[in-house]
Amino acid sequence: MLVVNAQVQGFRPRQKPPQSLPCVFEPKKSLLTVRRAVWLILRHSTAQTEADLHTIALLKKLHPDLNTAISLAKDFADLLRRKQPERLSEWLQNAQQSNIRAIVGFTAQLKDDLDAVINGVTYQWSNGQVEGQVNRLKVLKRQMYGRASHELLKKRFLCSI
Incomplete structure (x- = not known):
């Protein structure tokens, strides 16, 4: 194989290698996975960067049906962080009216054991x-x-x- 390669090299015209290669493509940006999107949305607002906020705004623009789900998820996370069980009944009502199947199912599970959920939000013990x-x-x-x-x-x- 090496003998054939050496013989063929003699028949090919010599070309000068280009000094700098032209940029043919831009480096790939990492794709937004579901896990990363959820992390960006539920992250505390003080920890979000401008790029995170831009990504969330772009996500809302591309998928307008996610606006309700994003706002409900943020409200629930805020309710838990601030330990405000008095807002839970209002959130459950809004979530039930959203007609988003996953969120409606989640609210049904929360309502099944509402006392435990309220205690979990209220007390610091786990x-x-x-x-x-x-x-x-x-x-x-x-x-x-x-x-x-x-x-x-x-x-x-x-x-x-």
Whole structure:
């Protein structure tokens, strides 16, 4: 293969390489994913840059049906950040009237356990740590199911703490 390549090189006319290559394309900008869009929208307003605000405005312009969803999401995030449970019933009403299927479903789930949601917004305490420990123990139990005695399971629980 190298012999053929060397022979062909002799037949080709020599060209001078260009001094600088012309710019054929612009570098690709990163695409706006759903996760990034949600992050931009729900980010605290003090942390948003001009580019973020421009991206949100462009998103609203390209998809006018998202205006309601964006405003409802921002209002809900603000309600949670400021711990204002008195605004929750008004937000639920507005969200229910929006006729956006995902948001209406979300409000239905919130209404099912409204007392817990109000307590979650009101109090600074959370049972997240406890739920995390329970989940960890259940995973260990599932992994050990049918494999060994209760004594080994007990030792594994104690060693994982």
